[in-house]
Amino acid sequence: MRPRRLVIATLLTACVANAHAQTTVPTTANELVTAAKRAAGSDHAGTFLRICVAPDNLNGTPRPPPPARAAPDRATWYAHPYKVFDNLYFLGTQIHSSWAITTSAGIIIVDTLFDYAAEPEIVDGLSALRLNPKDIKYVLISHAHGDHDQGAALLQSRYGAKVVMGAPDWESTLQRPASAPGGVPKRDIAVGPEGLKITLGDTTVDVIATPGHTPGTLSYLFPVRDGKRTLTVAYSGGTAFNFPRSAEDFAIYRDSASKMGAAAKAAGATIVMSNHTEFDRAWDRSRIAQLPRAAGEKHPYEIGTESVLRYFEMMRDCAEAQRLSMN
């Protein structure tokens, strides 16, 4: 029989070792990828795959921005519009998201798709949902890439909506030729590093500058209503590493992920959304949201704060892993 003192000492050693393992901060690129994989879990696998397993700029050559192109076969992108929360409507394609936030004083559109999709998805989608496109007051652009901003000029010129974009992304947008797909919106509201709040009627969107994917990438916090409950969405405005590969840009991206995670935590966000359906399964979740739910069953988008925070930890660690791997 072992002396009792030895058993206690052994147990204590095991506890200390375990506590040490749990608090060890990853410091190498490999350790950070492992930490990111753990943070991703099974709920954020799409984003982990895109930015940690095989980042687009891994070989130093980022993929070019989405090209100007004719509309591809409609069957490859068209998605029906759906009411997803009491004040939030999916107007996206199978691949990219556009959302309508309805308020007591009009509609806020978040992201606007490629030019070819803007009219059938956003304009016709609102009408199909018995909403009026003339009520669009603001258009929030998460970043100035064609898959999210080519519909902005249409909504601005036709309905007088104010377009909101990060200040550096306005600079690149205004350099486009007038013949660019979708045209070029006129500068309305430029968001600086300090961010701002957009209030329309009873609804406020907290606009947070999260540079990295582009210099002017914006992310958001906004409320959605699910019956009697109000939940908070953390909307991540830029994800892929398809910018020129530099340690400085990875550090900027890393810090933005930390900043957005902290903002999501402070706001108690229990939902994370993105602008590509591969990152938040928007098309699937929007369709699942149409199904009846049992009493107490959560909305398919509601994942809880712990999971939301893991999403931004994963983004931070993937960026830091890439930065370290350059040294």
Ligand SMILES: [Zn+2]
């Ligand atoms: Zn982009």
